[in-house]
Amino acid sequence: MAIPSATNQEWLDIVTGRKSHALRFLAAKVLLGRLVHSVKEDPSPENIADCITQLHQLYASNLHIPKVQEDLKTIFG
Numbered sequence: 001m002a003i004p005s006a007t008n009q010e011w012l013d014i015v016t017g018r019k020s021h022a023l024r025f026l027a028a029k030v031l032l033g034r035l036v037h038s039v040k041e042d043p044s045p046e047n048i049a050d051c052i053t054q055l056h057q058l059y060a061s062n063l064h065i066p067k068v069q070e071d072l073k074t075i076f077g
């Protein structure tokens with residue numbers, strides 16, 4: 001499975017907390033908790049873009065892990 005581009009709207013919805021998903025990849029759960037908090041504290045476009053990049057890179061670098069693939073299917077269908 002290919003990872004959707006960081007410009008995909010779903011990444012924005014996740015880091016801003018507009019959408020939540022039952023994620024299985026523990027590292028993503030932990031990171032996402034920090035990112036959502038960061039965006040609430042600083043909702044600037046630059047911070048949001050940085051948070052999206054961090055989450056996208058985490059998934060991209062762990063794409064071989066089955067739980068990562070499950071999360072991507074959950075998030076992006």
